[in-house]
Amino acid sequence: MITLTDLTIAEARKGLDAKTFTAAELTDAHIAAMEARADLNAYVLPTPDRAREMAAASDARIAKGKAGAMEGIPIAMKDLFCTDGTRTTAGSKILGNFVPPYESTVSANLWSAGAVLLGKANLDEFAMGSTNQTSAFGDVVNPWTRTDEPTRKLVPGGSSGGSAAAVAGRIALGATGTDTGGSIRQPASFCGIVGLKPTYGRCSRWGIVAFASSLDQAGPMARTVEDVAIMLGAMAGHDPKDSTSAPIAVPDFTAALEQGVKGLKVGIPREYRPEEGLSPEIDAIWTRGMEMLKDAGAEPVDISLPHTKYALATYYIIAPAEASSNLARYDGVRYGLRVLDEGDGLNDMYMKTRGAGFGAEVKRRILIGTYALSAGYYDAYYLKAQKVRSLIARDFKAAFDQGVDVILTPATPSAAFPLDDAPSDPVTMYLNDVFTVPTSLAGLPGLSVPVALTEAGLPQGLQLIGRPFDEETVLRAGRALEKAAAFTATPSLLEG
Amino acid sequence: MDAPMDDAPTYLLTGDTGDWEVVIGLEVHCQVISHAKLFSGASTTFGAAPNSQVSLVDAAMPGMLPVINRACVEQAVRTGLGLRAQINNRSVFARKNYFYADLPQGYQISQYELPVVGEGTLILDMPDGSSRSVGIERLHLEQDAGKSLHDQHPTKSFIDLNRSGVALMEIVSKPDMRSPEEAGAYLRKLRSILRYLGTCDGNMEEGSMRADVNVSVRPVGETGLRTRCEVKNVNSVRFVMQAIETEAQRHIEIWESGGEVSQETRLFDPAKGETRSMRSKEEAHDYRYFPDPDLLPLEFDDAFVDAIRATLPELPDDKKARFIADFGLTPYDASVLVVDWREADFFERVAKGRDGKTAANWVISTLFGTLNKMGVGVEDSPVSAENLGKLIDLIADDTISGRIAKDVYEIMVETGEAPDTIVEERGLKQVKDTGAIEAAIDAVMAANPDKVAEVQGGKEKLLGWFTGQVMKATQGKANPGMVNELLKKKILG
Numbered sequence: 010m011i012t013l014t015d016l017t018i019a020e021a022r023k024g025l026d027a028k029t030f031t032a033a034e035l036t037d038a039h040i041a042a043m044e045a046r047a048d049l050n051a052y053v054l055p056t057p058d059r060a061r062e063m064a065a066a067s068d069a070r071i072a073k074g075k076a077g078a079m080e081g082i083p084i085a086m087k088d089l090f091c092t093d094g095t096r097t098t099a100g101s102k103i104l105g106n107f108v109p110p111y112e113s114t115v116s117a118n119l120w121s122a123g124a125v126l127l128g129k130a131n132l133d134e135f136a137m138g139s140t141n142q143t144s145a146f147g148d149v150v151n152p153w154t155r156t157d158e159p160t161r162k163l164v165p166g167g168s169s170g171g172s173a174a175a176v177a178g179r180i181a182l183g184a185t186g187t188d189t190g191g192s193i194r195q196p197a198s199f200c201g202i203v204g205l206k207p208t209y210g211r212c213s214r215w216g217i218v219a220f221a222s223s224l225d226q227a228g229p230m231a232r233t234v235e236d237v238a239i240m241l242g243a244m245a246g247h248d249p250k251d252s253t254s255a256p257i258a259v260p261d262f263t264a265a266l267e268q269g270v271k272g273l274k275v276g277i278p279r280e281y282r283p284e285e286g287l288s289p290e291i292d293a294i295w296t297r298g299m300e301m302l303k304d305a306g307a308e309p310v311d312i313s314l315p316h317t318k319y320a321l322a323t324y325y326i327i328a329p330a331e332a333s334s335n336l337a338r339y340d341g342v343r344y345g346l347r348v349l350d351e352g353d354g355l356n357d358m359y360m361k362t363r364g365a366g367f368g369a370e371v372k373r374r375i376l377i378g379t380y381a382l383s384a385g386y387y388d389a390y391y392l393k394a395q396k397v398r399s400l401i402a403r404d405f406k407a408a409f410d411q412g413v414d415v416i417l418t419p420a421t422p423s424a425a426f427p428l429d430d431a432p433s434d435p436v437t438m439y440l441n442d443v444f445t446v447p448t449s450l451a452g453l454p455g456l457s458v459p460v461a462l463t464e465a466g467l468p469q470g471l472q473l474i475g476r477p478f479d480e481e482t483v484l485r486a487g488r489a490l491e492k493a494a495a496f497t498a499t500p501s502l503l504e505g
Numbered sequence: 506m507d508a509p510m511d512d513a514p515t516y517l518l519t520g521d522t523g524d525w526e527v528v529i530g531l532e533v534h535c536q537v538i539s540h541a542k543l544f545s546g547a548s549t550t551f552g553a554a555p556n557s558q559v560s561l562v563d564a565a566m567p568g569m570l571p572v573i574n575r576a577c578v579e580q581a582v583r584t585g586l587g588l589r590a591q592i593n594n595r596s597v598f599a600r601k602n603y604f605y606a607d608l609p610q611g612y613q614i615s616q617y618e619l620p621v622v623g624e625g626t627l628i629l630d631m632p633d634g635s636s637r638s639v640g641i642e643r644l645h646l647e648q649d650a651g652k653s654l655h656d657q658h659p660t661k662s663f664i665d666l667n668r669s670g671v672a673l674m675e676i677v678s679k680p681d682m683r684s685p686e687e688a689g690a691y692l693r694k695l696r697s698i699l700r701y702l703g704t705c706d707g708n709m710e711e712g713s714m715r716a717d718v719n720v721s722v723r724p725v726g727e728t729g730l731r732t733r734c735e736v737k738n739v740n741s742v743r744f745v746m747q748a749i750e751t752e753a754q755r756h757i758e759i760w761e762s763g764g765e766v767s768q769e770t771r772l773f774d775p776a777k778g779e780t781r782s783m784r785s786k787e788e789a790h791d792y793r794y795f796p797d798p799d800l801l802p803l804e805f806d807d808a809f810v811d812a813i814r815a816t817l818p819e820l821p822d823d824k825k826a827r828f829i830a831d832f833g834l835t836p837y838d839a840s841v842l843v844v845d846w847r848e849a850d851f852f853e854r855v856a857k858g859r860d861g862k863t864a865a866n867w868v869i870s871t872l873f874g875t876l877n878k879m880g881v882g883v884e885d886s887p888v889s890a891e892n893l894g895k896l897i898d899l900i901a902d903d904t905i906s907g908r909i910a911k912d913v914y915e916i917m918v919e920t921g922e923a924p925d926t927i928v929e930e931r932g933l934k935q936v937k938d939t940g941a942i943e944a945a946i947d948a949v950m951a952a953n954p955d956k957v958a959e960v961q962g963g964k965e966k967l968l969g970w971f972t973g974q975v976m977k978a979t980q981g982k983a984n985p986g987m988v989n990e991l992l993k994k995k996i997l998g
Contacts, residue, residue, distance in 0.1 A: 090568075091567060097567070109567070219799075222797075222799050249572065252570065252573065252800050253798075253801060331795075334600050334611070334795070336611075337602060338609060340611060342609070342664065355605075382602070382793035383793060384791045384793075
């Protein structure tokens with residue numbers, strides 16, 4: 010007897026096409042699991058009725074032989090994607106009970122490929138956070154626990170924490186995430202799943218609540234590299250409604266998956282092993298990952314990305330600057346929360362609405378960004394950050410120009426940490442993004458693949474970085490790593 | 506930099522300490538003629554029901570993104586070419602951040618460091634027929650905001666977003682103007698060019714053209730620029746001229762009383778004829794401009810520009826030069842005729858194959874007067890260009906006299922009939938039959954023997970009186986030249 014919620018997307022697709030089970034059955038199994046694991050708080054809004062309707066429609070299409078690439082596959086949609094007729098919150102109080110009258114391009118693409126919406130996934134408020142703790146809808150629980158503290162709850166990472174927990178917790182076969190500085194790759198690593206931030210421009214940003222426009226990118230999260238490849242194929246594509254969406258064709262990302270890494274040059278950036286210390290455990294896993302690729306025929310190459318050390322500071326100027334402007338529209342005038350007392354004027358309404366609607370981390374970033382763009386500071390902060398950003402992108406280009414095909418780094422500086430012991434000072438928290446942010450600044454594709462368990466029994470991912478729009482090579486190398494790592498561990502909460 | 510005007514007649518304001526020169530620069534916001542808004546597909550029709558022309562993008566719904574409207578870019582480039590300006594093949598849209606209830610995004614998408622159009626020139630046609638050149642600093646594209654309505658409800662403000670996102674061209678002049686008249690001439694000329702190009706309708710009353718006026722003063726002879734004030738959103742040429750004079754006087758009083766003008770934004774109150782402070786420099790917004798990350802830099806190649814250039818109409822300056830050369834017009838007449846391209850076309854149809862100066866006189870002195878009185882444009886003229894031309898022909902070939910022509914013209918205005926029909930049907934043809942004229946002369950001479958004697962006695966001036974009497978006797982139809990000639994012959998022999 011198969012457990013439907015344990016299937017991969019690829020397996021589920023085969024089972025559906027072979028009529029081993031129906032989309033309705035697959036969806037029902039997930040709805041039941043969602044109810045059973047409601048304590049993960051992975052969903053801010055389960056949509057079981059809509060899921061059942063969509064699954065029935067999928068079954069009808071399968072019966073007609075018209076199945077799409079994601080036909081009948083139940084997924085979680087990060088609640089940053091606007092969904093027509095379904096409440097969208099961005100994890101914030103300021104959007105109130107906002108119900109968009111439109112569907113984001115990426116979610117619309119998934120629905121037309123046949124995917125089924127299980128619900129809207131929890132996330133850090135406006136995707137700002139690395140633990141999912143900034144959500145206005147409560148913490149998300151990582152399905153994994155440490156072997157030495159099996160009852161202590163861990164963070165799932167963020168900002169796509171609900172998506173990662175849902176996929177790891179077997180309450181979605183896949184999930185959408187968005188990644189601005191690591192928001193797909195870090196929670197994927199923390200939850201032991203695969204997450205891909207595609208090249209900037211690969212997926213349309215239209216209908217995704219904006220955080221930092223020049224960095225935001227939607228991507229798939231699933232339990233295997235192949236699943237991620239299938240999902241990306243359905244999500245990606247040029248969208249004339251997003252001027253920054255790339256007018257290039259979408260390849261079959263699954264086609265080259267099994268081609269192996271023989272002869273591929275894998276760059277190992279020496280700056281990712283900073284003197285102030287990469288944890289020996291992470292360092293060892295990184296080395297092991299390199300050995301796995303080498304054993305599969307790849308050639309390790311020592312490379313230098315000299316501006317790496319400036320990436321975090323650069324990111325935390327640019328992302329908040331853009332956010333401070335992007336979030337100005339939440340003003341209580343047209344939609345969402347409005348706090349207005351008798352006799353209040355416009356400025357009172359702004360202050361009360363934004364004061365009550367935004368959480369502390371969002372306010373912090375709006376303040377940082379506003380400051381960075383202010384007259385007299387613009388050149389010193391924003392302009393300089395943009396220049397450094399170009400240098401960081403140039404570092405990567407130089408490495409790829411040297412013939413490197415893909416770059417291997419740790420995905421995160423540590424495994425998941427306890428919910429009750431998350432860093433309280435923001436700068437320490439921002440260090441979570443140290444390995445993912447440079448890729449974001451350069452707009453490159455980055456894939457997080459779980460390769461090992463730490464001594465405490467927690468999953469740890471490695472990151473593969475590729476050339477612009479070369480997700481195929483990244484996925485191919487990711488598949489090789491996945492095969493070699495044979496990462497089969499399952500979250501402890503599922504075993505209980 | 507000093508004024509680049511060629512022999513500018515000096516407009517000076519006299520204060521207690523001496524004469525002051527006024528330095529003026531204009532920022533004019535021109536609504537682009539386009540079907541859709543700058544970054545959304547919503548319609549731009551003026552006067553639609555509130556909030557009926559608002560897309561998700563215009564309302565700044567979450568996750569909505571701007572996409573540039575190519576037609577608006579073409580209009581901006583077209584305008585740039587009309588202003589003989591540098592066209593920038595690469596420009597950048599930037600966000601101008603500020604909070605206001607009718608600004609849905611919380612920022613206006615504009616252009617800051619790299620505008621689509623750079624430096625250009627505008628030639629002013631002054632009332633005395635002389636010309637001045639005023640530098641254009643830049644032209645950039647930006648979104649308009651919505652409209653706050655404060656008079657719809659006792660305690661609430663309403664917002665109409667129909668205008669939100671409509672494309673504007675902000676055209677910034679250099680501080681090259683030195684008098685209210687020049688500022689007025691600048692606005693009129695700019696409007697004329699925009700209308701020729703079809704890029705802005707130039708209607709200041711409807712707000713599709715709005716001017717911000719920068720004014721400073723300095724004692725005659727001083728070369729540096731003193732602190733300026735910006736008078737915002739002045740909505741007619743007349744008010745712009747009044748605002749400049751008022752604001753300049755205010756500056757002079759401050760300077761002369763030992764004070765210092767502080768840089769600020771002011772509003773002009775036409776009812777009171779004064780400007781008042783809107784916000785000081787300290788209260789000025791910090792707009793936190795930065796390149797809009799939702800939009801790629803705006804880039805186009807020379808072929809794009811050349812294709813637009815190929816569709817440019819003949820512009821007023823060229824038309825004026827041609828009218829002077831081809832029709833022998835005075836610069837003043839030519840500049841009056843070219844202000845509106847429809848009027849210029851009308852004139853050309855009248856003047857074609859005829860004497861240009863005569864045609865210009867008829868169009869400017871007579872027809873424009875009629876149109877003014879009727880309050881209609883030349884496109885609704887009761888007298889067609891063809892008919893006005895025929896009327897001039899009837900005078901030229903002596904079918905009617907100039908005096909009769911005035912009467913025929915009035916009938917044409919009333920009935921719209923062709924002049925030859927009017928002349929024919931009403932028997933207004935000039936009498937050129939010598940016998941008939943001689944008979945009339947004989948009758949007048951017979952009735953006034955004493956006056957005949959006076960003329961013969963050397964008082965030749967009286968001949969004019971005789972002409973008048975003969976014309977009267979023939980109801981103005983006698984050919985005045987023949988009357989004169991025959992009178993001389995008959996009386997003086």
